[in-house]
Amino acid sequence: MISKWNMNTLIEMRNIVKVYPPNVVALDDVSVDFRQGEIHSIVGENGAGKSTLMKVLYGLTPADSGEIRLSGKAVSFHNPGEAIAAGIGMVHQEIVLIPQYTVWENIVLGVEPLQSFGRLDVAKAQELVRQKIDEFQFNIDVNARVEDISVAARQKVEILTLLYRNVSILILDEPTSVLTPQEIPQLFSELARLRDNGHTILFISHRLEEVLELSDRITVMRKGKKIATVEASQTNRQELARMMVGREILFLSRRTPQPPGPVVFRVENLTLNTPDKRVRLKEINLQVRSGEIVGLAGVEGNGQFELVNTIMGIQQPTSGRIIVEDTDITHAPILERRRKIAFVPQDRGKMGASLSADIVDNAIMTHHRLNERFSLWKGLLLNYAFARHFTDVLADKFAVVMPGRSAPFRALSGGNQQKVILGRELLLNSPFILLDQPTRGLDVGSIEYVHDQILHMRSEGKAILMISADLEEIFLLSDRILVLYRGQLVADIPVEQTSLEEIGTLMLEGRPAG
Amino acid sequence: MNRQRLLNGIVGVFIALLIGAIIMVIQGYNPILTYQALFQYSLFGWYPFATTLKNAVPLVLTGLSAAMAFASGVVNLGQPGQLVMGALFATVGGLYLDLPPALMVLVLSVLAMLGGVLWAGVAAMLRRWFEMSEFIVTLMLNMIADFFTMWAITYPFKDATAYSPMTPQINSNGWLPVIGDFNSSIFFMIVAVAVMWFFFNRWKAGYEWRISGQNSLFARLGGCDIQKNFLGVMLLTGALAGLAGGLVVMAGPHRFIKGLGANYAWDGVMIAIVANNGLMATFLYGLFFSAIQTGALGMELITDVPSEIAQVLQAVLVLVIVASREYLNTTLEKAAARRQARMRQT
Numbered sequence: 001m002i003s004k005w006n007m008n009t010l011i012e013m014r015n016i017v018k019v020y021p022p023n024v025v026a027l028d029d030v031s032v033d034f035r036q037g038e039i040h041s042i043v044g045e046n047g048a049g050k051s052t053l054m055k056v057l058y059g060l061t062p063a064d065s066g067e068i069r070l071s072g073k074a075v076s077f078h079n080p081g082e083a084i085a086a087g088i089g090m091v092h093q094e095i096v097l098i099p100q101y102t103v104w105e106n107i108v109l110g111v112e113p114l115q116s117f118g119r120l121d122v123a124k125a126q127e128l129v130r131q132k133i134d135e136f137q138f139n140i141d142v143n144a145r146v147e148d149i150s151v152a153a154r155q156k157v158e159i160l161t162l163l164y165r166n167v168s169i170l171i172l173d174e175p176t177s178v179l180t181p182q183e184i185p186q187l188f189s190e191l192a193r194l195r196d197n198g199h200t201i202l203f204i205s206h207r208l209e210e211v212l213e214l215s216d217r218i219t220v221m222r223k224g225k226k227i228a229t230v231e232a233s234q235t236n237r238q239e240l241a242r243m244m245v246g247r248e249i250l251f252l253s254r255r256t257p258q259p260p261g262p263v264v265f266r267v268e269n270l271t272l273n274t275p276d277k278r279v280r281l282k283e284i285n286l287q288v289r290s291g292e293i294v295g296l297a298g299v300e301g302n303g304q305f306e307l308v309n310t311i312m313g314i315q316q317p318t319s320g321r322i323i324v325e326d327t328d329i330t331h332a333p334i335l336e337r338r339r340k341i342a343f344v345p346q347d348r349g350k351m352g353a354s355l356s357a358d359i360v361d362n363a364i365m366t367h368h369r370l371n372e373r374f375s376l377w378k379g380l381l382l383n384y385a386f387a388r389h390f391t392d393v394l395a396d397k398f399a400v401v402m403p404g405r406s407a408p409f410r411a412l413s414g415g416n417q418q419k420v421i422l423g424r425e426l427l428l429n430s431p432f433i434l435l436d437q438p439t440r441g442l443d444v445g446s447i448e449y450v451h452d453q454i455l456h457m458r459s460e461g462k463a464i465l466m467i468s469a470d471l472e473e474i475f476l477l478s479d480r481i482l483v484l485y486r487g488q489l490v491a492d493i494p495v496e497q498t499s500l501e502e503i504g505t506l507m508l509e510g511r512p513a514g
Numbered sequence: 515m516n517r518q519r520l521l522n523g524i525v526g527v528f529i530a531l532l533i534g535a536i537i538m539v540i541q542g543y544n545p546i547l548t549y550q551a552l553f554q555y556s557l558f559g560w561y562p563f564a565t566t567l568k569n570a571v572p573l574v575l576t577g578l579s580a581a582m583a584f585a586s587g588v589v590n591l592g593q594p595g596q597l598v599m600g601a602l603f604a605t606v607g608g609l610y611l612d613l614p615p616a617l618m619v620l621v622l623s624v625l626a627m628l629g630g631v632l633w634a635g636v637a638a639m640l641r642r643w644f645e646m647s648e649f650i651v652t653l654m655l656n657m658i659a660d661f662f663t664m665w666a667i668t669y670p671f672k673d674a675t676a677y678s679p680m681t682p683q684i685n686s687n688g689w690l691p692v693i694g695d696f697n698s699s700i701f702f703m704i705v706a707v708a709v710m711w712f713f714f715n716r717w718k719a720g721y722e723w724r725i726s727g728q729n730s731l732f733a734r735l736g737g738c739d740i741q742k743n744f745l746g747v748m749l750l751t752g753a754l755a756g757l758a759g760g761l762v763v764m765a766g767p768h769r770f771i772k773g774l775g776a777n778y779a780w781d782g783v784m785i786a787i788v789a790n791n792g793l794m795a796t797f798l799y800g801l802f803f804s805a806i807q808t809g810a811l812g813m814e815l816i817t818d819v820p821s822e823i824a825q826v827l828q829a830v831l832v833l834v835i836v837a838s839r840e841y842l843n844t845t846l847e848k849a850a851a852r853r854q855a856r857m858r859q860t
Contacts, residue, residue, distance in 0.1 A: 064852065345735070354728040355729075356728050357724070361725060365736035369737050
């Protein structure tokens with residue numbers, strides 16, 4: 001299958017070490033080589049060093065030691081511009097295009113074809129872009145505005161931007177994380193076509209099944225070290241997972257059947273319009289019962305953010321009611337809501353914690369108002385002795401690894417930060433738990449832990465509403481699945497009666513296929 | 515963390531003094547003699563030291579006011595206005611009240627705080643009702659307070675015998691007593707620092723203020739009453755600046771003289787920035803800046819160096835300390851990273 005020509009080593013990275021100050025070893029003596037014309041995946045948990053390795057290659061981050069050879073010649077790029085000039089381009093996780101510009105304007109930006117007096121040669125630019133699109137059979141309208149096209153199409157524009165600059169080595173950082181299940185096969189066939197044209201593709205991912213499907217070779221990283229490089233045809237998901245995590249991982253739902261109790265959380269006819277009369281949420285009706293996990297699926301930006309904000313009291317709804325345990329909290333102050341609602345936000349640094357405060361200060365938030373034991377002098381003073389004790393109890397109960405209670409919160413790893421936040425919220429012992437992307441940005445081990453905690457809360461009879469962009473997570477945990485599409489709920493289905501594909505279609509089109 | 519900040523301060527002060535010395539050498543002065551004179555008149559000896567402490571009072575109090583506000587996410591830049599309003603309230607009280615000495619001092623202090631609270635309260639209310647940014651409002655209110663107090667000491671409360679705008683002296687029962695070389699306004703300053711530290715680090719509201727200053731959305735979602743906290747911080751920091759004004763009157767000229775506020779409040783804001791809004795750091799830097807300002811006056815008596823060198827020193831100090839704060843952190847971290855990298859390679 002692999003021809004002699006394919007065996008040519010194109011890029012060699014030797015003994016790369018990268019330490020993020022003060023002492024986070026992101027890359028620990030990593031050596032890896034990439035061949036001409038292959039799709040080479042780099043897999044590992046979050047924080048394993050995949051992205052850092054690629055950033056070193058791309059000139060975004062300087063390595064502390066080690067060398068890089070391109071076609072046998074030692075190179076060292078100081079910025080992405082130099083890397084692109086040498087034929088290496090990278091598509092980042094976040095898409096960086098100008099939304100108000102058209103597709104071709106975005107693609108030629110920076111290297112525009114000019115006519116006399118430095119005027120932009122529009123006809124030629126459009127023609128050049130169209131040629132590239134035809135050459136690689138990307139199905140895209142050059143004159144569409146980027147803000148009007150789908151995320152998948154924007155990703156293609158990013159790739160085209162690099163191809164337009166004659167890049168032959170493409171680095172893609174978790175490109176599928178922003179795509180729906182239906183959009184992924186198309187991306188894969190386009191990548192395969194690029195490879196067949198002689199392009200080399202370096203593909204960062206932590207989703208094993210897609211890596212196995214797409215790649216020629218796979219490099220596994222763990223905690224900054226390269227574990228192995230293997231042929232995709234000679235390995236399987238279990239083996240990769242074992243190398244990635246260092247132990248066996250079960251990909252099975254541990255959910256046990258359990259009859260749900262009475263309705264705890266209820267939203268009735270909730271509508272939210274922006275001041276300029278744009279509809280953000282339209283007549284949302286939903287119920288969550290005690291002992292039940294309801295998963296809310298949807299492509300990001302379809303109203304999840306607004307729903308969370310209205311439930312938490314950051315935004316006031318235009319009409320409708322929010323009720324927890326027969327108390328109408330639609331217009332209640334936030335502290336009143338917090339007596340009934342535990343909330344794990346998706347953004348730890350923005351909503352879930354203060355990164356510069358110490359761990360104790362972060363662990364006691366909300367408890368300091370709701371739990372009498374935090375009060376001294378009739379509530380005027382905060383009982384710091386009890387706060388420290390509480391933090392120790394939380395750390396112990398939720399297996400938080402911390403350098404010390406008085407360390408700043410930012411000194412903790414993402415997984416440990418999330419454990420503190422989760423622990424804080426679950427210890428509130430509220431009847432209703434709102435989880436917004438509870439495992440976003442966590443590694444496999446931490447995800448497993450968080451899932452266990454969520455299931456534990458379910459067996460304790462809590463009502464849980466979980467918003468997640470990760471369909472696998474939704475299917476793993478939920479009893480019922482809701483789909484939010486353009487501010488409306490378009491589905492409410494028990495998990496046993498649906499499939500990944502059906503939910504994917506609903507997320508994308510707002511109605512079942514066919 | 516604390517040790518690093520202390521190191522940063524000491525290194526910064528040392529470098530700033532060094533740069534100051536170089537400037538003096540270029541100007542043809544002897545830096546060793548100059549510094550000797552500077553510290554002789556500010557630190558060495560009971561009287562110089564007591565003077566430094568007394569002069570530090572308005573710097574530290576306005577500095578505390580700014581530091582607490584900034585650390586709580588409230589941009590109160592109204593210390594100059596709040597200070598002169600406090601001074602005016604205390605002066606007017608001192609002109610018309612007649613109470614026993616100890617009580618008189620306390621009542622005038624409370625009046626001074628009230629003046630500051632009132633002026634900060636105007637900004638707080640404008641924000642509450644009209645959502646006007648306290649940043650711009652407090653700055654503008656400084657102007658109004660300036661001209662208002664000027665009017666007050668030129669017309670209604672003017673000393674009829676004086677040729678320039680000033681009030682008569684206040685009732686001597688309201689003069690802060692002097693114990694040995696030490697003016698008792700120092701006692702007020704130390705109590706204020708202790709109380710503010712206690713508020714910030716032991717009060718439940720202080721906890722919410724700190725967190726709101728770092729991440730207000732997190733505090734809000736956690737159930738903290740952001741509006742109430744904003745009002746509390748605004749009024750409290752207003753009271754501090756007002757107290758500074760009252761103490762200046764009661765400890766010094768015992769009357770409101772034109773130009774009384776001087777640059778105290780702006781120096782205080784600067785000290786808070788140098789101290790990175792730390793309360794204890796504000797106290798220490800306040801004392802140090804006061805030492806330089808106090809020593810400069812004495813230095814002028816026995817050397818040829820003009821007292822303006824104190825302002826040069828202050829400016830250099832601010833630049834060096836603020837610049838080196840981040841630089842020192844990254845340098846230490848990079849050094850640690852290089853050590854790690856070398857270890858990993860072998």
